Amino acid sequence: MNKAALFSQIQQKSSFLCVGLDADMDKIPAHLKSEKDPIFSFCRQIIEETADFAVAYKPNIAFFEALGPQGWETLQKVLEVIPKEIFTIADAKRGDIGNTSKLYAKAFFEKMDFDSVTVAPYMGADSVTPFLEFEDKWVILLALTSNAGSMDFQLINDSEGKPLYQTVLEKSQSWGSDENIMYVVGATRGELIGEVRKVVPNHFFLVPGVGAQGGSLSEVAKYGMNSSCGLLVNSSRGIIYASPEKDFAKVARFEAEKLQIEMKELLDKYL
Numbered sequence: 001m002n003k004a005a006l007f008s009q010i011q012q013k014s015s016f017l018c019v020g021l022d023a024d025m026d027k028i029p030a031h032l033k034s035e036k037d038p039i040f041s042f043c044r045q046i047i048e049e050t051a052d053f054a055v056a057y058k059p060n061i062a063f064f065e066a067l068g069p070q071g072w073e074t075l076q077k078v079l080e081v082i083p084k085e086i087f088t089i090a091d092a093k094r095g096d097i098g099n100t101s102k103l104y105a106k107a108f109f110e111k112m113d114f115d116s117v118t119v120a121p122y123m124g125a126d127s128v129t130p131f132l133e134f135e136d137k138w139v140i141l142l143a144l145t146s147n148a149g150s151m152d153f154q155l156i157n158d159s160e161g162k163p164l165y166q167t168v169l170e171k172s173q174s175w176g177s178d179e180n181i182m183y184v185v186g187a188t189r190g191e192l193i194g195e196v197r198k199v200v201p202n203h204f205f206l207v208p209g210v211g212a213q214g215g216s217l218s219e220v221a222k223y224g225m226n227s228s229c230g231l232l233v234n235s236s237r238g239i240i241y242a243s244p245e246k247d248f249a250k251v252a253r254f255e256a257e258k259l260q261i262e263m264k265e266l267l268d269k270y271l
Protein backbone atom coordinates (compact mmCIF):
# COMPACT_ATOMS: atom_id res chain seq x y z
CA MET A 1 0.00 0.00 0.00
CA ASN A 2 1.34 3.46 -0.81
CA LYS A 3 1.18 6.62 1.28
CA ALA A 4 -1.67 8.17 -0.72
CA ALA A 5 -3.87 5.08 -0.25
CA LEU A 6 -3.13 5.06 3.47
CA PHE A 7 -4.01 8.75 3.85
CA SER A 8 -7.16 8.28 1.78
CA GLN A 9 -8.32 5.55 4.19
CA ILE A 10 -7.55 7.79 7.17
CA GLN A 11 -9.75 10.48 5.62
CA GLN A 12 -12.56 8.07 4.73
CA LYS A 13 -12.73 6.58 8.22
CA SER A 14 -11.75 9.74 10.12
CA SER A 15 -9.42 7.49 12.02
CA PHE A 16 -5.72 6.78 12.46
CA LEU A 17 -6.29 3.77 14.69
CA CYS A 18 -4.11 0.68 14.54
CA VAL A 19 -5.52 -2.27 16.45
CA GLY A 20 -2.77 -4.40 17.96
CA LEU A 21 -3.32 -8.15 17.79
CA ASP A 22 -1.33 -9.32 20.83
CA ALA A 23 -3.38 -12.48 21.15
CA ASP A 24 -2.28 -14.37 24.24
CA MET A 25 -3.66 -17.85 25.10
CA ASP A 26 -3.54 -16.91 28.78
CA LYS A 27 -5.72 -13.84 28.25
CA ILE A 28 -8.33 -14.75 25.65
CA PRO A 29 -11.83 -15.55 26.96
CA ALA A 30 -12.16 -19.07 28.38
CA HIS A 31 -15.02 -20.10 26.07
CA LEU A 32 -12.71 -19.84 23.00
CA LYS A 33 -10.21 -22.35 24.31
CA SER A 34 -12.25 -25.37 23.20
CA GLU A 35 -12.19 -24.15 19.57
CA LYS A 36 -9.87 -25.72 16.98
CA ASP A 37 -7.73 -22.57 16.65
CA PRO A 38 -8.61 -20.31 19.60
CA ILE A 39 -6.18 -17.52 18.67
CA PHE A 40 -7.52 -17.34 15.12
CA SER A 41 -11.08 -17.32 16.36
CA PHE A 42 -10.24 -14.51 18.82
CA CYS A 43 -8.43 -12.37 16.21
CA ARG A 44 -11.10 -12.95 13.55
CA GLN A 45 -13.87 -11.73 15.83
CA ILE A 46 -11.81 -8.72 16.95
CA ILE A 47 -11.12 -7.82 13.30
CA GLU A 48 -14.76 -8.23 12.26
CA GLU A 49 -15.95 -5.92 15.04
CA THR A 50 -13.23 -3.23 14.80
CA ALA A 51 -12.63 -2.97 11.03
CA ASP A 52 -15.04 -0.01 10.69
CA PHE A 53 -12.76 2.07 12.91
CA ALA A 54 -9.26 0.77 12.15
CA VAL A 55 -6.93 1.80 9.34
CA ALA A 56 -4.24 -0.69 10.39
CA TYR A 57 -3.81 -4.00 12.21
CA LYS A 58 -0.58 -4.93 13.94
CA PRO A 59 -0.18 -8.59 14.84
CA ASN A 60 2.75 -8.80 17.23
CA ILE A 61 4.68 -11.75 15.84
CA ALA A 62 5.93 -12.90 19.26
CA PHE A 63 2.42 -13.95 20.24
CA PHE A 64 2.19 -16.22 17.18
CA GLU A 65 5.79 -17.52 17.26
CA ALA A 66 5.23 -18.57 20.86
CA LEU A 67 2.66 -21.12 19.62
CA GLY A 68 5.29 -22.98 17.56
CA PRO A 69 4.74 -24.05 13.91
CA GLN A 70 0.93 -23.81 14.33
CA GLY A 71 1.39 -20.13 15.24
CA TRP A 72 2.71 -19.29 11.77
CA GLU A 73 -0.34 -20.94 10.20
CA THR A 74 -2.60 -19.00 12.53
CA LEU A 75 -0.81 -15.75 11.63
CA GLN A 76 -1.34 -16.41 7.91
CA LYS A 77 -5.05 -17.10 8.49
CA VAL A 78 -5.37 -13.89 10.53
CA LEU A 79 -3.68 -11.90 7.76
CA GLU A 80 -6.16 -13.31 5.25
CA VAL A 81 -9.23 -12.10 7.19
CA ILE A 82 -7.99 -8.52 7.43
CA PRO A 83 -9.87 -6.48 4.78
CA LYS A 84 -7.57 -5.74 1.82
CA GLU A 85 -7.81 -1.93 2.13
CA ILE A 86 -6.49 -1.99 5.71
CA PHE A 87 -2.75 -1.52 6.30
CA THR A 88 -0.97 -4.47 7.93
CA ILE A 89 2.07 -4.35 10.20
CA ALA A 90 4.18 -7.36 11.15
CA ASP A 91 5.52 -6.22 14.50
CA ALA A 92 8.58 -8.47 14.37
CA LYS A 93 11.42 -6.05 15.16
CA ARG A 94 13.82 -7.79 12.74
CA GLY A 95 17.19 -6.74 11.26
CA ASP A 96 20.43 -8.69 10.70
CA ILE A 97 23.36 -8.79 8.27
CA GLY A 98 22.22 -8.09 4.70
CA ASN A 99 21.69 -11.61 3.35
CA THR A 100 19.70 -12.57 6.46
CA SER A 101 17.58 -9.40 6.39
CA LYS A 102 16.79 -10.19 2.77
CA LEU A 103 15.19 -13.47 3.86
CA TYR A 104 13.30 -11.82 6.72
CA ALA A 105 11.92 -9.39 4.13
CA LYS A 106 10.95 -12.28 1.83
CA ALA A 107 9.18 -14.00 4.71
CA PHE A 108 6.99 -11.00 5.60
CA PHE A 109 6.53 -9.41 2.15
CA GLU A 110 6.45 -12.41 -0.22
CA LYS A 111 5.54 -15.56 1.71
CA MET A 112 3.13 -13.51 3.80
CA ASP A 113 1.72 -10.36 2.24
CA PHE A 114 2.25 -7.80 5.02
CA ASP A 115 2.42 -4.12 4.04
CA SER A 116 5.14 -3.39 6.58
CA VAL A 117 7.50 -4.82 9.15
CA THR A 118 9.08 -3.25 12.22
CA VAL A 119 12.89 -3.25 12.06
CA ALA A 120 15.59 -2.44 14.63
CA PRO A 121 18.10 0.07 13.19
CA TYR A 122 21.16 -0.70 15.26
CA MET A 123 22.95 -2.99 12.78
CA GLY A 124 22.93 -0.13 10.29
CA ALA A 125 22.18 0.47 6.61
CA ASP A 126 22.88 -3.01 5.22
CA SER A 127 20.55 -4.56 7.80
CA VAL A 128 17.65 -2.29 6.80
CA THR A 129 17.93 -1.66 3.05
CA PRO A 130 17.02 -5.24 1.98
CA PHE A 131 13.53 -4.54 3.38
CA LEU A 132 13.27 -1.43 1.20
CA GLU A 133 13.57 -3.24 -2.12
CA PHE A 134 9.88 -4.20 -2.28
CA GLU A 135 7.40 -1.91 -4.02
CA ASP A 136 4.72 -0.39 -1.81
CA LYS A 137 6.12 -2.16 1.25
CA TRP A 138 7.32 -0.33 4.34
CA VAL A 139 10.01 -0.51 6.98
CA ILE A 140 8.92 0.81 10.37
CA LEU A 141 12.16 1.68 12.11
CA LEU A 142 12.42 1.76 15.91
CA ALA A 143 13.29 5.38 16.77
CA LEU A 144 12.04 6.46 20.19
CA THR A 145 10.24 3.52 21.76
CA SER A 146 7.54 3.67 24.44
CA ASN A 147 9.26 1.55 27.10
CA ALA A 148 11.30 2.70 30.10
CA GLY A 149 14.41 0.99 28.69
CA SER A 150 14.43 3.42 25.75
CA MET A 151 16.48 5.63 28.11
CA ASP A 152 19.33 3.11 28.10
CA PHE A 153 20.47 3.86 24.54
CA GLN A 154 18.03 5.96 22.52
CA LEU A 155 18.25 9.02 24.78
CA ILE A 156 22.04 9.00 25.24
CA ASN A 157 23.55 12.20 23.86
CA ASP A 158 26.67 12.22 21.68
CA SER A 159 29.52 14.70 22.24
CA GLU A 160 27.47 17.39 20.47
CA GLY A 161 24.44 16.80 22.68
CA LYS A 162 22.46 14.93 20.02
CA PRO A 163 20.46 11.92 21.28
CA LEU A 164 21.00 8.58 19.55
CA TYR A 165 17.38 8.39 18.32
CA GLN A 166 17.98 11.62 16.40
CA THR A 167 21.04 10.14 14.67
CA VAL A 168 18.86 7.14 13.71
CA LEU A 169 16.28 9.51 12.19
CA GLU A 170 18.86 11.58 10.31
CA LYS A 171 20.95 8.71 8.97
CA SER A 172 18.06 6.50 7.93
CA GLN A 173 16.56 9.19 5.71
CA SER A 174 19.19 8.45 3.07
CA TRP A 175 18.18 4.76 3.02
CA GLY A 176 14.64 5.39 1.79
CA SER A 177 11.93 8.04 1.82
CA ASP A 178 8.64 8.97 3.44
CA GLU A 179 7.08 6.58 0.89
CA ASN A 180 8.71 3.49 2.38
CA ILE A 181 10.01 4.30 5.88
CA MET A 182 7.94 5.02 9.00
CA TYR A 183 9.26 5.42 12.54
CA VAL A 184 8.14 3.93 15.86
CA VAL A 185 7.63 6.77 18.32
CA GLY A 186 6.09 5.96 21.71
CA ALA A 187 2.93 7.74 22.83
CA THR A 188 4.53 7.92 26.28
CA ARG A 189 7.17 10.38 25.03
CA GLY A 190 5.02 13.57 25.21
CA GLU A 191 6.81 16.68 23.93
CA LEU A 192 9.69 14.62 22.53
CA ILE A 193 7.29 13.50 19.78
CA GLY A 194 7.51 17.10 18.56
CA GLU A 195 11.32 16.87 18.48
CA VAL A 196 11.07 13.76 16.31
CA ARG A 197 8.58 15.52 14.04
CA LYS A 198 11.02 18.41 13.49
CA VAL A 199 13.64 15.99 12.09
CA VAL A 200 11.21 13.97 9.92
CA PRO A 201 8.33 16.31 9.02
CA ASN A 202 6.77 14.10 6.33
CA HIS A 203 7.15 10.54 7.56
CA PHE A 204 4.42 8.47 9.17
CA PHE A 205 4.92 7.43 12.80
CA LEU A 206 3.66 4.18 14.29
CA VAL A 207 2.76 5.24 17.82
CA PRO A 208 2.29 2.48 20.41
CA GLY A 209 1.58 3.29 24.04
CA VAL A 210 -1.95 4.66 24.33
CA GLY A 211 -4.34 2.55 26.43
CA ALA A 212 -2.51 0.07 28.65
CA GLN A 213 0.76 2.08 28.72
CA GLY A 214 -1.02 5.34 29.56
CA GLY A 215 0.16 7.56 26.67
CA SER A 216 -1.99 10.55 25.74
CA LEU A 217 -3.70 10.53 22.34
CA SER A 218 -4.24 14.29 22.39
CA GLU A 219 -0.53 14.92 23.06
CA VAL A 220 0.44 12.55 20.26
CA ALA A 221 -1.76 14.50 17.83
CA LYS A 222 -0.63 17.88 19.14
CA TYR A 223 3.07 17.11 18.71
CA GLY A 224 3.02 14.55 15.93
CA MET A 225 0.30 15.22 13.37
CA ASN A 226 1.32 16.56 9.95
CA SER A 227 -0.59 17.56 6.82
CA SER A 228 -1.22 13.93 5.82
CA CYS A 229 -1.97 12.94 9.43
CA GLY A 230 1.36 11.11 9.66
CA LEU A 231 0.20 8.95 12.56
CA LEU A 232 -0.90 5.38 13.10
CA VAL A 233 -1.74 5.14 16.79
CA ASN A 234 -1.77 1.60 18.15
CA SER A 235 -3.75 0.19 21.03
CA SER A 236 -3.56 -3.53 21.75
CA ARG A 237 -4.58 -4.60 25.29
CA GLY A 238 -6.84 -1.57 25.79
CA ILE A 239 -9.04 -2.85 22.95
CA ILE A 240 -8.66 -6.60 22.66
CA TYR A 241 -8.84 -7.40 26.38
CA ALA A 242 -11.41 -4.79 27.35
CA SER A 243 -13.73 -7.66 28.31
CA PRO A 244 -12.69 -11.20 29.36
CA GLU A 245 -16.21 -12.50 28.68
CA LYS A 246 -18.20 -13.74 25.67
CA ASP A 247 -18.91 -10.12 24.72
CA PHE A 248 -15.17 -9.42 24.18
CA ALA A 249 -15.50 -8.54 20.49
CA LYS A 250 -18.46 -6.18 21.02
CA VAL A 251 -16.62 -4.46 23.87
CA ALA A 252 -13.51 -4.23 21.67
CA ARG A 253 -15.68 -2.54 19.05
CA PHE A 254 -16.90 -0.05 21.65
CA GLU A 255 -13.32 0.77 22.74
CA ALA A 256 -12.15 1.13 19.12
CA GLU A 257 -15.06 3.43 18.33
CA LYS A 258 -14.29 5.55 21.40
CA LEU A 259 -10.74 6.10 20.12
CA GLN A 260 -11.99 6.78 16.59
CA ILE A 261 -14.37 9.47 17.85
CA GLU A 262 -11.48 11.16 19.66
CA MET A 263 -9.32 10.80 16.54
CA LYS A 264 -11.99 12.44 14.37
CA GLU A 265 -11.98 15.45 16.70
CA LEU A 266 -8.18 15.64 16.51
CA LEU A 267 -8.17 15.35 12.72
CA ASP A 268 -10.76 18.15 12.51
CA LYS A 269 -8.62 20.26 14.82
CA TYR A 270 -5.14 19.80 13.30
CA LEU A 271 -5.56 18.74 9.67
Ligand SMILES: O=c1ccn([C@@H]2O[C@H](COP(=O)(O)O)[C@@H](O)[C@H]2O)c(=O)[nH]1
Nearest residue numbers: 060145146147208211212213235236237
Ligand atom coordinates in the same frame (compact mmCIF):
# COMPACT_ATOMS: atom_id res chain seq x y z
O1 LIG B 1 8.02 1.17 21.43
C1 LIG B 1 7.26 0.22 21.30
C2 LIG B 1 7.29 -0.62 20.20
C3 LIG B 1 6.36 -1.61 20.10
N1 LIG B 1 5.42 -1.80 21.05
C4 LIG B 1 4.42 -2.87 20.84
O2 LIG B 1 3.13 -2.24 20.68
C5 LIG B 1 2.14 -2.98 21.37
C6 LIG B 1 1.59 -2.16 22.50
O3 LIG B 1 0.61 -2.87 23.20
P1 LIG B 1 -0.36 -2.22 24.31
O4 LIG B 1 -1.10 -3.39 24.85
O5 LIG B 1 -1.27 -1.25 23.61
O6 LIG B 1 0.50 -1.57 25.31
C7 LIG B 1 2.81 -4.27 21.80
O7 LIG B 1 2.68 -5.22 20.76
C8 LIG B 1 4.26 -3.89 21.96
O8 LIG B 1 5.13 -4.96 21.77
C9 LIG B 1 5.39 -0.98 22.14
O9 LIG B 1 4.55 -1.10 23.05
N2 LIG B 1 6.32 0.03 22.24
